[in-house]
Amino acid sequence: xxxxxxxxxxxxxxxxxxxxxxxxxxxxxxxxxxxxxxxxxxxxxxxxxxxxxxxxxxxxxxxxxxxxxxxxxxxxxxxxxxxxxxxxxxxxxxxxxxxxxxxxxxxxxxxxxxxxxxxxxxxxxxxxxxxxxxxxxxxxxxxxxxxxxxxxxxxxxxxxxxxxxxxxxxxxxxxxxxxxxxxxxxxxxxxxxxxxxxxxxxxxxxxxxxxxxxxxxxxxxxxxxxxxxxxxxxxxxxxxxxxxxxxxxxxxxxxxxxxxxxxxxxxxxxxxxxxxxxxxxxxxxxxxxxxxxxxxxxxxxxxxxxxxxxxxxxxxxxxxxxxxxxxxxxxxxxxxxxxxxxxxxxxxxxxxxxxxxxxxxxxxxxxxxxxxxxxxxxxxxxxxxxxxxxxxxxxxxxxxxxxxxxxxxxxxxxxxxxxxxxxxxxxxxxxxxxxxxxxxxxxxxxxxxxxxxxxxxxxxxxxxxxxxxxxxxxxxxxxxxxxxxxxxxxxxxxxxxxxxxxxxxxxxxxxxxxxxxxxxxxxxxxxxxxxxxxxxxxxxxxxxxxxxxxxxxxxxxxxxxxxxxxxxxxxxxxxxxxxxxxxxxxxxxxxxxxxxxxxxxxxxxxxxxxxxxxxxxxxxxxxxxxxxxxxxxxxxxxxxxxxxxxxxxxxxxxxxxxxxxxxxxxxxxxxxxxxxxxxxxxxxxxxxxxxxxxxxxxxxxxxxxxxxxxxxxxxxxxxxxxxxxxxxxxxxxxxxxxxxxxxxxxxxxxxxx
Ligand code: SAH
Ligand code: AVI
Numbered sequence: 024x025x026x027x028x029x030x031x032x033x034x035x036x037x038x039x040x041x042x043x044x045x046x047x048x049x050x051x052x053x054x055x056x057x058x059x060x061x062x063x064x065x066x067x068x069x070x071x072x073x074x075x076x077x078x079x080x081x082x083x084x085x086x087x088x089x090x091x092x093x094x095x096x097x098x099x100x101x102x103x104x105x106x107x108x109x110x111x112x113x114x115x116x117x118x119x120x121x122x123x124x125x126x127x128x129x130x131x132x133x134x135x136x137x138x139x140x141x142x143x144x145x146x147x148x149x150x151x152x153x154x155x156x157x158x159x160x161x162x163x164x165x166x167x168x169x170x171x172x173x174x175x176x177x178x179x180x181x182x183x184x185x186x187x188x189x190x191x192x193x194x195x196x197x198x199x200x201x202x203x204x205x206x207x208x209x210x211x212x213x214x215x216x217x218x219x220x221x222x223x224x225x226x227x228x229x230x231x232x233x234x235x236x237x238x239x240x241x242x243x244x245x246x247x248x249x250x251x252x253x254x255x256x257x258x259x260x261x262x263x264x265x266x267x268x269x270x271x272x273x274x275x276x277x278x279x280x281x282x283x284x285x286x287x288x289x290x291x292x293x294x295x296x297x298x299x300x301x302x303x304x305x306x307x308x309x310x311x312x313x314x315x316x317x318x319x320x321x322x323x324x325x326x327x328x329x330x331x332x333x334x335x336x337x338x339x340x341x342x343x344x345x346x347x348x349x350x351x352x353x354x355x356x357x358x359x360x361x362x363x364x365x366x367x368x369x370x371x372x373x374x375x376x377x378x379x380x381x382x383x384x385x386x387x388x389x390x391x392x393x394x395x396x397x398x399x400x401x402x403x404x405x406x407x408x409x410x411x412x413x414x415x416x417x418x419x420x421x422x423x424x425x426x427x428x429x430x431x432x433x434x435x436x437x438x439x440x441x442x443x444x445x446x447x448x449x450x451x452x453x454x455x456x457x458x459x460x461x462x463x464x465x466x467x468x469x470x471x472x473x474x475x476x477x478x479x480x481x482x483x484x485x486x487x488x489x490x491x492x493x494x495x496x497x498x499x500x501x502x503x504x505x506x507x508x509x510x511x512x513x514x515x516x517x518x519x520x521x522x523x524x525x526x527x528x529x530x531x532x533x534x535x536x537x538x539x540x541x542x543x544x545x546x547x548x549x550x551x552x553x554x555x556x557x558x559x560x561x562x563x564x565x566x567x568x569x570x571x572x573x574x575x576x577x578x579x580x581x582x583x584x585x586x587x588x589x590x591x592x593x594x595x596x597x598x599x600x601x602x603x604x605x606x607x608x609x610x611x612x613x614x615x616x617x618x619x620x621x622x623x624x625x626x627x628x629x630x631x632x633x634x635x636x637x638x639x640x641x642x643x644x645x646x647x648x649x650x651x652x653x654x655x656x657x658x659x660x661x662x663x664x665x666x667x668x669x670x671x672x673x674x675x676x677x678x679x680x681x682x683x684x685x686x687x688x689x690x691x692x693x694x695x696x697x698x699x700x701x702x703x704x705x706x707x708x709x710x711x712x713x714x715x716x717x718x719x720x721x722x723x724x725x726x727x728x729x730x731x732x733x734x735x736x737x738x739x740x741x742x743x744x745x746x747x748x749x750x751x752x753x754x755x756x757x758x759x760x761x762x763x764x765x766x767x768x769x770x771x772x773x774x775x776x
Contacts, residue, residue: 048158048162051173052154052169052172052173053151055176058177059176059179059183060147062184063183065200065201066200068140070082070187071083073133073190074132075133075190075192076189076450077129078448079186080132080182081132082187083135083140083143084133085182085183087116087138087147088118088179089176090147091112091116092175093150094107094150095113095123096168096171096172096409097157097165097172098153098154102157108146108149108150109142112146114126114127120412121412122408177431178435180366180432181430181432184200185430185452186450188200188299188314188450192298192299197313197318199316200315200316201371202316203316203372204369215262215324215375215376215483217476217480217489218261218457218475219257219380220257220475221256221382223251223255223256223351225250225252225254226250227248228249228350229247229249230246230247230249230350230354231244231245231247231400239437239439241404241405241406241411242399242403242441243439243441244403245402246439247402251351252460254347254458254459254461255460256347256352256457257344257457257458258381259376259382259383259384260376260384260388260454260455261338262323262324262325262376263310263321263327264484265482266330266338267321267323269341270296272722274338274341275289275294280341284333285332285333288331289334292447294331294334296310297329297330297334297449298329298450299312299313299314301318314371315371315430316372324376325373325375326374326376326384327455328389328452328453329449329452329453330455331446331453332392332445333446334449335453342457342478342479343459343474344457344459345394345457345459346394346456346457347456347457350395351393351458352426352456353425356438361436361437361438362386363384363385363388364384364387365386365427365429365431365434366431366432368429370429373388373389373428373429373454374429380625380626380629381629384456386426387428387429388428388454389426389428389429389452390424390425390426390427390428390442391424391425391426391453391455392422392424392455393422393423393424393425394422395422396420396421396422397422399415403415417443420445421443421444421446423441423443424443424451428452429452430452459471459475469567469594474720476488486724486726487732488679490621490736492678493672493674494544494566494571495570495682496570496571497677498568498671498674498675498678501670501671502671503544503545504667505663508663508667509663512656512765513617513647513660513767514547514616516762516763516765516767517548517647517762517767517769518547519762520760520761520762520763521769525554525555525556528552529552532558532559532643533558534560535558535609536556536559536608537561537606537609537611538561538562539563539565539601539605539611539612539613539638540562540612541595541613541634542567542614542616543564543566546564546576546578548615549562549579550579550582553583553586559586560587561587561588561589561604563591564576564579564590564591565593566590566591566593567593567594567595572592573590575590576588576590595634598633598636600637609642610639611642611645612634612638612642612644613644614644614647615647615769616647618647619631619648620649620737620738620739621735621738622738623738624748627748627752628748628752629752631754632753635774638774640774641773641774641776642773643771644772644773644774645769645770645772646745646749650739650740650742650765650768651740652739652764654698656765657705658696660705661696661705661737662694669694672694672734672735673689673709677689679719680719683719684719685719686718687717687719688717691715692709692710692712693710694707694709694710695710696708702738703738703739705736706733707734707735707736708733709731711727711728711731714727742756742761742768742770745768745770749770753774753775754772755773756770756771757773758770758771759771
């Protein structure tokens, strides 16, 4: 695609296309031609003539050039007796094929007031009629050229929209190309969760088009092997809100974040924001952006678009990450359905990431910049003839983008599809997905996660830090102090319940079984099970807090000398493998304390799915869940009279100060616990007691008086509601037990097969 409009030649499954019936060939041809014309319906003849910059072409030129392509590569050589519509058009509408002679200079395409738009429409009709005759008997030996022509025209559909947006952005009237879908202004998107990184082992993998699997451009071949070191990909695109934080932190003013060439370009062109962004007009006003729906308030939840490779690189450096390579991207995308927000959605703009877990927005929304130079794959051979000019000759100085965008026709994309642009270009629908090298050891990884999660979380409109970071050594100690508080009923009631049901549970546990505990902390509740079920052979506690885990594992080893103890310092939201000692045994999972309530429902589902994979089909999973009850009881449990929970909450500020070089004033924030009835959760926040600025991880964050950092959710359940959630994640409810008041429940789940 790129600023050079024409696609490369095609490699094909021999025989597949040529067996398609004639009606299918004609139908496909007409559908694509009509789709191009449909894009021009809201445009005036004047709109279709103007050229806003050398890289962009007038719509009228796109309409004519795609027609010229059919005429030049199919009709003239292959339709006996075909007469070109107007021989002069060969000069006007050749894009860059040197083999086909001289052409209208690219920057002067907007000077072509003649032929008129009506003449170009007549040109299209002339060629369409002839193509109908050529394809009447089926594509025959022209199947490859037909596929190529269709893909070429689809690329121009995207170019028409890119170029029109650029043109309209130059107009003081800032016209809308189309009303937003549904005619309404876009709703402010929900604030996405901080990005999560999804891990890939890498190794020796294959990328590129698999021959025999339908159409692909020649730049996607040959398929070949590449070596990937372990890496991680962010689960979504970078948002406008995150980009605003980058800007607020001097992203466009700090040369140390930029590649030298990028910095020079940013200075020369005065970049202060993505292309099409407009600074607030008034104090307190918001940023706006020119879109295909006209000038609109910037939605912080939408992915940032119209950024150059240089800006993407600077952002990644700022975020402590990097751009993915194209091989990493393709490897991650290869088994995903090619589905997403493409042109067919009618949105004409990228959408906020859908809720959920795992990689999202890989296809559609925005082309993702990679750090890979656009270069030939090993063994690449440019095709013979004029169409072969496309690829080889553009493989210098450009970078690859992957995945397609909201202006790319659906069905045009593949996992192996390589788009490419120069690193300074910004008018395409380009966005950013972060990547990073997988950490070599857990300690370094956890530190990197903490930094990245804090930076991302504090950049959200509602500032937030994930609760798993409460548990440094001091946090784990404070949590144990909470469990002894009069107001904090969950620990007491769950312990009493476990004591009552332990004999029954013991009857369910096979001899030699492995007990795998999530978020084991001080392993206090574990002892109830170990005492009642001495047949347990292995204990594998998993906890993110090395201090708590080391101490608990040592104490359990001391008190249960026959038990094999295999602790795992890990974040249990990651894909895990069981320690060797716990493998090949019957497994009982244990997740007490309602720690599962610290996930939102989507995260809980993702966790349960992961636990089902880890523990295996047929495994039993005992989960403690806190139960909805009177608001006063709930709030008191999270806002105790002695202020221990307040200290636990504020310890997060102390941890950021210590580990991320922060300067939070601990007296400048207050603990707050509120019951959110609609969401059925207690929320903990740290409330700023004044307007203030804090530094952390090398960045400054402003807090208005009353603004909060959301530090924890603690969801409260009903047994039925929880069972429904678990069922969606591959678990079946086996039994449940309810404590005395204040109610707490333990459920037993069985992993479905
Ligand atoms: N199970 C104990 C402790 C609950 S406190 C009880 O019921 O009393 C929550 C525990 O989960 C802490 O020990 C904390 O370190 C651990 N934890 C929280 N988030 C975690 C994560 N993402 N991965 C692993 N452990 C986590
Ligand atoms: C670990 N988790 C279940 C506790 C809870 O109740 O949500 C953490 C906690 N937060 C404040 N007090 C206790």
